[in-house]
Amino acid sequence: MTDPAAALAQMLGPKGWLSGEEAEPYRQDWLKRYGIAPLGVARPISTAQVAEIVTLCCDAGMNVVPQGGNTGLCGGAVVERAGGIILSLSRMAAIGEPDAASGSVVVDAGVILSALHDALAPHGLVFPMHLGAEGSARIGGLIGTNAGGSHALRHGMMQNLVLGLEVVLPDGSIWNGLRAVQKDNAGYQLRKLFCGAEGTLGVVTRAVLKLSPAPKQRATALLTLGDSAAAVAFGTYLRGEAGEFLTGLEFFCDFGLSLALKHLPGLSFPLESRGDVHVLVELTSSSTRVQLDDILASALEWGMERGLILDGALAMSDAQRAHFWRLREEQPEGQRLEGEQLKHDISVPVGRIAEFIDKGQALCQGILPGVRINPFGHLGDGNIHYNLSPPQGEADFAGKAPEIAQALAALATEMAGSFAAEHGLGRAKIVLADRNRSPVERDLMARLKHALDPLNTMNPGVIIANPSGKKNFPMNGIS
Amino acid sequence: MTDPAAALAQMLGPKGWLSGEEAEPYRQDWLKRYGIAPLGVARPISTAQVAEIVTLCCDAGMNVVPQGGNTGLCGGAVVERAGGIILSLSRMAAIGEPDAASGSVVVDAGVILSALHDALAPHGLVFPMHLGAEGSARIGGLIGTNAGGSHALRHGMMQNLVLGLEVVLPDGSIWNGLRAVQKDNAGYQLRKLFCGAEGTLGVVTRAVLKLSPAPKQRATALLTLGDSAAAVAFGTYLRGEAGEFLTGLEFFCDFGLSLALKHLPGLSFPLESRGDVHVLVELTSSSTRVQLDDILASALEWGMERGLILDGALAMSDAQRAHFWRLREEQPEGQRLEGEQLKHDISVPVGRIAEFIDKGQALCQGILPGVRINPFGHLGDGNIHYNLSPPQGEADFAGKAPEIAQALAALATEMAGSFAAEHGLGRAKIVLADRNRSPVERDLMARLKHALDPLNTMNPGVIIANPSGKKNFPMNGIS
Numbered sequence: 007m008t009d010p011a012a013a014l015a016q017m018l019g020p021k022g023w024l025s026g027e028e029a030e031p032y033r034q035d036w037l038k039r040y041g042i043a044p045l046g047v048a049r050p051i052s053t054a055q056v057a058e059i060v061t062l063c064c065d066a067g068m069n070v071v072p073q074g075g076n077t078g079l080c081g082g083a084v085v086e087r088a089g090g091i092i093l094s095l096s097r098m099a100a101i102g103e104p105d106a107a108s109g110s111v112v113v114d115a116g117v118i119l120s121a122l123h124d125a126l127a128p129h130g131l132v133f134p135m136h137l138g139a140e141g142s143a144r145i146g147g148l149i150g151t152n153a154g155g156s157h158a159l160r161h162g163m164m165q166n167l168v169l170g171l172e173v174v175l176p177d178g179s180i181w182n183g184l185r186a187v188q189k190d191n192a193g194y195q196l197r198k199l200f201c202g203a204e205g206t207l208g209v210v211t212r213a214v215l216k217l218s219p220a221p222k223q224r225a226t227a228l229l230t231l232g233d234s235a236a237a238v239a240f241g242t243y244l245r246g247e248a249g250e251f252l253t254g255l256e257f258f259c260d261f262g263l264s265l266a267l268k269h270l271p272g273l274s275f276p277l278e279s280r281g282d283v284h285v286l287v288e289l290t291s292s293s294t295r296v297q298l299d300d301i302l303a304s305a306l307e308w309g310m311e312r313g314l315i316l317d318g319a320l321a322m323s324d325a326q327r328a329h330f331w332r333l334r335e336e337q338p339e340g341q342r343l344e345g346e347q348l349k350h351d352i353s354v355p356v357g358r359i360a361e362f363i364d365k366g367q368a369l370c371q372g373i374l375p376g377v378r379i380n381p382f383g384h385l386g387d388g389n390i391h392y393n394l395s396p397p398q399g400e401a402d403f404a405g406k407a408p409e410i411a412q413a414l415a416a417l418a419t420e421m422a423g424s425f426a427a428e429h430g431l432g433r434a435k436i437v438l439a440d441r442n443r444s445p446v447e448r449d450l451m452a453r454l455k456h457a458l459d460p461l462n463t464m465n466p467g468v469i470i471a472n473p474s475g476k477k478n479f480p481m482n483g484i485s
Numbered sequence: 486m487t488d489p490a491a492a493l494a495q496m497l498g499p500k501g502w503l504s505g506e507e508a509e510p511y512r513q514d515w516l517k518r519y520g521i522a523p524l525g526v527a528r529p530i531s532t533a534q535v536a537e538i539v540t541l542c543c544d545a546g547m548n549v550v551p552q553g554g555n556t557g558l559c560g561g562a563v564v565e566r567a568g569g570i571i572l573s574l575s576r577m578a579a580i581g582e583p584d585a586a587s588g589s590v591v592v593d594a595g596v597i598l599s600a601l602h603d604a605l606a607p608h609g610l611v612f613p614m615h616l617g618a619e620g621s622a623r624i625g626g627l628i629g630t631n632a633g634g635s636h637a638l639r640h641g642m643m644q645n646l647v648l649g650l651e652v653v654l655p656d657g658s659i660w661n662g663l664r665a666v667q668k669d670n671a672g673y674q675l676r677k678l679f680c681g682a683e684g685t686l687g688v689v690t691r692a693v694l695k696l697s698p699a700p701k702q703r704a705t706a707l708l709t710l711g712d713s714a715a716a717v718a719f720g721t722y723l724r725g726e727a728g729e730f731l732t733g734l735e736f737f738c739d740f741g742l743s744l745a746l747k748h749l750p751g752l753s754f755p756l757e758s759r760g761d762v763h764v765l766v767e768l769t770s771s772s773t774r775v776q777l778d779d780i781l782a783s784a785l786e787w788g789m790e791r792g793l794i795l796d797g798a799l800a801m802s803d804a805q806r807a808h809f810w811r812l813r814e815e816q817p818e819g820q821r822l823e824g825e826q827l828k829h830d831i832s833v834p835v836g837r838i839a840e841f842i843d844k845g846q847a848l849c850q851g852i853l854p855g856v857r858i859n860p861f862g863h864l865g866d867g868n869i870h871y872n873l874s875p876p877q878g879e880a881d882f883a884g885k886a887p888e889i890a891q892a893l894a895a896l897a898t899e900m901a902g903s904f905a906a907e908h909g910l911g912r913a914k915i916v917l918a919d920r921n922r923s924p925v926e927r928d929l930m931a932r933l934k935h936a937l938d939p940l941n942t943m944n945p946g947v948i949i950a951n952p953s954g955k956k957n958f959p960m961n962g963i964s
Contacts, residue, residue, distance in 0.1 A: 107721050107836025108867070130725075154668050163667065165674060166645060170901070181925045185901050187832040188642065189633050189868045191681050192905035192918050193930045193948050195644060198677035202670050214901070219725045242586050246609075246698045249771055250729040292728055295783060301774050353666040357586025388587070389668045422649070422664050422693070426671035439671050446658045450937070451672045457936030458929070469672050 061178030074147020080432025115146030540657030553626020559911025594625030
């Protein structure tokens, strides 16, 4: 039998097959917690080449790990089993001509999100997905992780923005589902199944994405509020009175603000008063006949009259707007620079955010007194990045990380929420999934994985640790 | 072995188990094309009872066909194999207290859509799904068929409105996925998979639905346009300038209007001029600070100045608004009363609707000269109910129905659209699916079905004719 690495090298050429030192930049995940040296990195230039690679690996019993921009936080895009290869679609980055009349565009999976934003700008169209990593995250990875981000409250997650897909399946066959319509009920919703599958069911190679008209106006405010209950109350009012325009509703707390101001030179806080919670509101409209500034100002007035809003400023320029957003988006970086940290990606129903923050604090302090809690994220859809720094003066979490993670996961679960809101399970959260989701649910997922990837070629060990375990597949097919 | 029917009768009691004459109303589908007498109709009152029923049927080798309001058009909710039972959740119709702060509600699958609308009204909330059958369609059936309807352009289909699900699986186990958050990426998107599965993967028993604030204002217009190209151009403009408010954008043609006026006493057309195409526009807003009438009036002015709109009227009262909607919604009934008909449920990218209508007409006339074409539906999302009446003076389609259906399906497919836009495949469209979708895609669906329902207990013969066919499952698990 031919050496599979040699066969891949020959198939793909020197630009298409990286090994040794050249493969090193692909080895570890973003948080540097996972990853062994891959056999190599395949960088195909076409769907046909992807299919050839997957077929070869399937035949050779090698595992294939698709990697997009490698900005994921759960270790789902690096090799952990010897002999695996990384599949990077970075050379497949074509953006089709947008169909303005229909509001869609066909893109390769290797397209970087911000490159798509730039390409659409001259057409008066937007792809309304925004997140901190947009300068490096690729469409394929965003689909694989069903990314959410800061505009999801209005436009939904990737699964709401994907009309059609092309996927290379684990056996090397190509599924062409590149349709460009919302309404397609010809059988199971395959396009949804691949959103969030983290490359375990196949490799997304192309997508038809849904576009929106570009906003013609924008109104942004930065606010100080007394506590998270006030933030929730104001958010509820905003969704009712300005829901059609509400594109961003983000929050961060004063501890997170302190860390960002301490560690990031040039960052400043423009309001006079600080409070427990800071909120960023952004309204946008593609209509010129809407008085967006008035609508925002009137909502702020409502909040101030009721004592919910303690201080606030409207962005008077794009530079100021960008500065407001930076205060929110630098939250992870500020905390990273403070030292050790624990990240939790929680969602709860939006009306219960304050309750989660209060109960979560009691739980965390009970487990590790003095732990410093930094909740921030998406007030508009209940997604809290509930991150922790060690107690002041401590370097780490005294071995309490798993206990804290489980306590928060159980709380989110009890509140009809999720412990894996927008970052996925990857490898990092399989233990939480096994503990907090029912055996019935975990078995359903194992069955899906086994049905589409019976040889466990695609990204093994992600989402499902053991898809062909006896527990999941008794001989009579019924469990 | 106990007689399964006797066991079900004993388990469910006289209200819970109908047979003989009592089962007759459940036998046939809406269009009276499918259905044999079921062994009986099970009407459970709890999820636990649903699970008992499914377990019993699974053990006895009997098939289970979930039936909602039985308003489906593809024959997916009636028994076609001897010994099957119908499972009706009509006695499971509880509506939970809506969570206004979070925008969600928990409902039983047997809830009728219009009952949910009524229950939400006092809370200032809406469930934004509207379709002709809303007075009889049940939530379970709407989820099973991934219903779309006339508000889908703004709010999406059922799969966009379902946050969480409870499902009794084919082996009788219960999956509790009743979470109430949009952002839940803890593994595969199971909640999406059951939307549109037409009861072939399990029985949806409860759901957490996403709610929106109730509109505080509404502006509605009925228009006459010269042709479908004008309608598409005006629709594109509206999506750009008033997209945030655009809740309905419907069309019907003059032939359909004639049929409705001819057959439905009391229906009248309020505009002076008629044209090839009539359009209904509805804008809504939950904000009081938007001049909705002005926005609509200005859009109409734009259309009239360009000669796209030939005539139009704004609804001046709720009665008038209801009359405008009735003109659109009576399209199917007017055609039904004309005699024989063929229904096709097409979607194409919205910018290509006019192209489809033109090309479709040429195809149909080529196959059956004189056939009378009545396209109507959802201009805003590209969903065309492309229905036909026989040539004037003829009673039927001269055996050409399959040829016409395939020609239209092939055309929609070629245009990146679907031949099963919002009604599903059921039994009626499996032949079209097998002809117009790739073997790879059909095999993927068969694998999913086999993985979740290996004994083919749930609604056999729907979506997939032969889920365990040798073709789909070669011994090595790879095809």
